[in-house]
Amino acid sequence: MNVRDVIVVGAGFGGLSAGALLAKRGLDVLLLESSNELGGCAGKFDRGGYRFAVGATLGMGFEAGGTLAELYQELGLPLPQMKLLPIIMDVHLPDLDIRYYQAKVRWYEELERQFPQEHQQMILFYEELIAVAEQFQKIIARKPMFPPVDWRGYKQVLGMANLENAKLMPYMLQTVQDRLKKYGLAEHRQFVAFLNGQLIDAVQTTVAGCPAFLGYIALNVFHRGAFYIYGGLATVAEDLAGSIRTHGGTVQLRSRVQQIAKRGDGWEVTTAKGQRYHAKQVVLNNSIHNLHGLFDADLGRKLRVREDEERSRPAWGAYALYLGCRDVFASEALFHQFIEQYEAPLTEGNQFLVSLSATDDRLRAAEGKRALTISTHTALDRWWERSRYDELKASYTERIMTSLERKFPQVRAAVDMSLPATPVTFQRYVLRERGKVGGYIPSGKFSWMSSYSPLSGLEGMWLCGDTVFPGAGTLGTALSGWIVADRISR
Structure with missing residues (x-):
C-alpha cells in the first residue's frame, strides 16, 4: 500500500x-x-488553438502583502507574468456605462462624473468600506480557524479581542444595504445595481443579503490590486x-x-x-x-x-460561454460586466461577466485572436430537465450574444468557436454535485x-x-x- x-x-x-x-x-x-x-473552477482547457479560462475571474491578491503574493513568497516562487489593471472592468448598465478604476482617486472622479448630485455620499460610503475592510484584512491575515470548534480555535479568536476590533461589530450585524441607508443610497437604482453586480460575482449575493463586512472585503479587494495573469x-x-x-x-x-x-x-x-x-x-x-x-x-x-x-443550503450554478474569435474589441478594459434590466434578478443572463484574453497573451490565443470566457449565475434545477436542455443552451447563448452586440457590434461575425457550459457540464468535468459552484x-x-x-x-x-x-x-x-x-x- x-x-x-x-x-x-x-x-x-x-x-x-x-x-x-x-x-x-x-x-x-x-x-x-x-x-x-x-x-x-479556476482552471483552463485548450480547444482549437485557444486557451479558455474556466471562470471569468480576475487575478487578485498579488499586490504587496496580498494573499497570493505572500503564498508565492512563502513557497520561494517567482511571481507569474502579470500586469496591474488600472481599469478593473467596464460595467454596462441598461442606461449607463461605468468605468471601474482600481486607483481610488480615479474611481472617485468617475463617481463624480457619473453621479454629480450623489457622488459625495458615494465617496463617504467607499471611505467607510475601505477603512473597515482593511481592518478586517488584518484579522484574516492571522488565518483564524473559523468558526471555532476546538480549544485552539477559541484561543485564537479570543486572542483577537481588543477595543479596535470591537469597533467592527456593527458591520457583522448589518447588511451592505443597511450601510447604504446611512448614506441615503439604498434606493439609488444605478449605484445599487453596480454594487449588486460586483457582489453577485464575488460573494454570490446582492446588497440585501450580504453581511456588511463580507461585502466590504470583497469590494475592497479590487482596489487593493486587480491583475491580468498571462x-x-x-x-x-x-x-x-x-x-x-x-x-x-x-x-x-x-x-x-x-x-x-x-x-x-x-x-x-x-x-x-x-x-x-x-x-x-x-x-x-x-x-x-x-x-x-x-x-x-x-x-x-x-x-x-x-x-x-x-x-x-442554496447555491448557484453557472452558465458559461467560451468564445474564440477575431479581435474586434476596441476597448482598454479586459473585463466587462453587463446588466440588461434593473427590475430582473442578476441571473440567467440578465447579468454576466466577460473576460477577454490580452492582445499580447500568446498562451491564450494567436495574434489577432481573443479568447473569451462569459459567465452568468443560474438556478440549478432547470438544467436537469433533459427535454429542455438543448433549447435552454441555445436561448442563453442567444441572449448573451445579443447583449454583447450592444457594445461590440461585430462580435457575432467574428466568432470561430463557441462552446457553452451548463451545470451539467460542471458536474461532469469538475465533479461539482449537480453543478453547484461558488460556495453558498x-x-x-x-x-x-x-x-x-x-x-x-x-x-x-x-x-x-x-x-x-x-x-x-x-x-x-x-x-x-x-x-x-x-x-x-x-
Whole structure:
C-alpha cells in the first residue's frame, strides 16, 4: 500500500495551496485530482488553438502583502507574468456605462462624473468600506480557524479581542444595504445595481443579503490590486503544483477518489481505478457538496456537516460561454460586466461577466485572436430537465450574444468557436454535485455565522475550498488551504 504523510483530494486552489505549503514544510504529499487539468473552477482547457479560462475571474491578491503574493513568497516562487489593471472592468448598465478604476482617486472622479448630485455620499460610503475592510484584512491575515470548534480555535479568536476590533461589530450585524441607508443610497437604482453586480460575482449575493463586512472585503479587494495573469489563473495552479513536485510531493491527475475509510490510526483513500493510498492526514478540496458520498454511514454521522442540512443550503450554478474569435474589441478594459434590466434578478443572463484574453497573451490565443470566457449565475434545477436542455443552451447563448452586440457590434461575425457550459457540464468535468459552484449564497446579516469550519469532525480529516471559511473566490479558497496547512504543520 502507498503510504504518505498527507493526501490532498482535489487540485483546486485550496488543495494546491495546502499541498504546496505542506510539501515545502517537509511532509510527503500526494495530491489526487480527478480531471486532467489543475485549478478546478479556476482552471483552463485548450480547444482549437485557444486557451479558455474556466471562470471569468480576475487575478487578485498579488499586490504587496496580498494573499497570493505572500503564498508565492512563502513557497520561494517567482511571481507569474502579470500586469496591474488600472481599469478593473467596464460595467454596462441598461442606461449607463461605468468605468471601474482600481486607483481610488480615479474611481472617485468617475463617481463624480457619473453621479454629480450623489457622488459625495458615494465617496463617504467607499471611505467607510475601505477603512473597515482593511481592518478586517488584518484579522484574516492571522488565518483564524473559523468558526471555532476546538480549544485552539477559541484561543485564537479570543486572542483577537481588543477595543479596535470591537469597533467592527456593527458591520457583522448589518447588511451592505443597511450601510447604504446611512448614506441615503439604498434606493439609488444605478449605484445599487453596480454594487449588486460586483457582489453577485464575488460573494454570490446582492446588497440585501450580504453581511456588511463580507461585502466590504470583497469590494475592497479590487482596489487593493486587480491583475491580468498571462495564461489565466491556470498559470498559478501550475506554479503551485510545480512547487509540490519540487519539494518531493506527487500530483496525480485522472485519479478520482471514490471512497475514504478509517484504517487503524489513519485513512485509506481508494480511487475509481482501485488504487489505494494511506495517510494519517487527508485534506478534502472537493467541496462539501460532494462530501458525504465518500464515507460510509457510520463515519458520515460523525461529520460536523449534516447531509440533509447541506443539501438544503442554496447555491448557484453557472452558465458559461467560451468564445474564440477575431479581435474586434476596441476597448482598454479586459473585463466587462453587463446588466440588461434593473427590475430582473442578476441571473440567467440578465447579468454576466466577460473576460477577454490580452492582445499580447500568446498562451491564450494567436495574434489577432481573443479568447473569451462569459459567465452568468443560474438556478440549478432547470438544467436537469433533459427535454429542455438543448433549447435552454441555445436561448442563453442567444441572449448573451445579443447583449454583447450592444457594445461590440461585430462580435457575432467574428466568432470561430463557441462552446457553452451548463451545470451539467460542471458536474461532469469538475465533479461539482449537480453543478453547484461558488460556495453558498449568503442570505442575510447573520448568514456568516453558518460557515463550515475546516475541521470536519473526524480526526485527521480536513476541509478546504469555497464551501468552508473564508468562502468563495480564489483568495478565499487559497486561504482556506493555508489555514489547514498551518494546523497540520503544528
